[in-house]
Amino acid sequence: MENYDLIIRPKRHAFDINFRELWQYRDLLYMFVKRDVITVYKQTILGPIWFVVQPILTTAIYILVFGNIAKISTDGVPGTLFYLAGIVLWNYFAESFNTTSKTFKDNADIFGKVYFPRLIMPLAKVTAGLIKFGIQFAFFMAVYAYYLISGEATIQPNIYILLLPLLILLMAMFGLGAGLIFTSLTTKYRDLTFLLQFGVQLLMYATPVIYPLSTIPDGKMKTLIMANPITPLMESFKYAFLGAGQFSWTSLAYSVAFAVVLLTAGMVVFHKTERNFIDTV
Template identity: 90%
Template sequence: MAENYELIIRPKRHAFDINFKELWQYRDLLNMFVKRDVVTVYKQTILGPIWFVVQPILTTAIYILVFGNIAKISTDGVPGALFYLSGVVLWNYFAESFNTTSKTFKENADIFGKVYFPRLIMPLAKITSGLIKFGIQFVFFLAVYAFYLITQETSVQPNMHILLLPLLVLLMAMFGLGAGLIFTSLTTKYRDLTFLIQFGVQLLMYATPVIYPLSTIPEGKLKMLIMANPITPLMETFKFAFLGAGHFSWMSLGYSIVFATTLLTAGIVVFHKTERNFIDTV
């Protein structure tokens, strides 16, 4: 029996007309883009994937020097290397996911204008390839973590909340993808936003307890503002699970889940609406 190779491409009728089944049909293309993102970036470098580890090492060293030794910011009794590294590893995944997906339309205008495939494949590939980098950095964090547990006298102890790690990583991916989809859609018309994205991510980091514990913030409007940041509960939960320091609340985590789901939904809808005519404005 002859196979049917007929493919019918129909125009999207409205913003919510999203074919998620089509994403699964193009999973091989997703795998190809993931391999491209991981391999080509470091193919002609000497250290290769070791750069994935060098970045958090250097960042943590600078944080220890500036915020630990000079500014004398508390780490809730946690060794500085562990405290800063735990924040850097998780934050890096969000920051890179957001930065890379926010350039989707700008960097892929040529291929989008020549061949058809679900456009959402491209940002999903960025999120997935970033997950590989996060995995390497997380293994390095575990190595440092084990070193302190075995050789150093410290009060750091893991607890059962460590089981929430997959959820925390998933939520970070949702935040990065959702925000990235919205910004890449806006930058097709408002190019000025491209100059604000990287700067905005840096500012957001200071509004998130990455380099300081939430306990050092005095009660008041500032603490309420930081708690309103939906990424704050994720950072605090991660540190609470692995370090035993930080603030954990199921209500706060639920707030992050609702916020991430809403943001991702809005991002997909805006992205889907923009992809229909972005080639005329990009």
């Protein structure tokens, strides 16, 4: 009997996910992450500086429109810090969701030619997004340190800053889980791709990114916003660094449970779709 280095077996059911195989292909994951980062920087003059320019311009627009014109409260926090805090965390989720939602469509050629665990590709997108997040978060911390040292504003950092790794992990899980479900659906329903940008933008307005939760009066609207599992993460982040916002262990536990269910569902749907998606893409 011949000895083979690799034996490819058909997946028996939707829950037949080989996590050990994902670990064996960790070098490929690293290569895809490196490729994605280099592709972003390639043929640009400013390189990674663009990752800082984007939140600066977005913050300036939010200050003008929502701060000066709409006069929306920022809970006593300087508008620059308040909007940056929301933008930095939200951008990581949106980036993860947008990039993973195109997995099957953008990689149909390579998926049809060579075998490797398909889940490696969306995992690489989410991991590469951490680099962009890291640059934007470093910029946020520089602005944060300025206000903290100068004393120009009342900022009350607290022990909940230690929850930052958990908040980032949960954002990655939300982006990955939602992206896996979306890319699986678009193999049959291409019309969904036209709703992606609109849907993400709509979800942002349903999340306290540009406004504090305290400005929403009690009622159906606040209930709907609180039902958004990303809301506790955004509020926890602002509360930890700025001392503004609301923090609740119950709400955070709700987000954790929702993220686990969403990611599990996403992986199952993705795994089921990958077996025959090449026939429909």
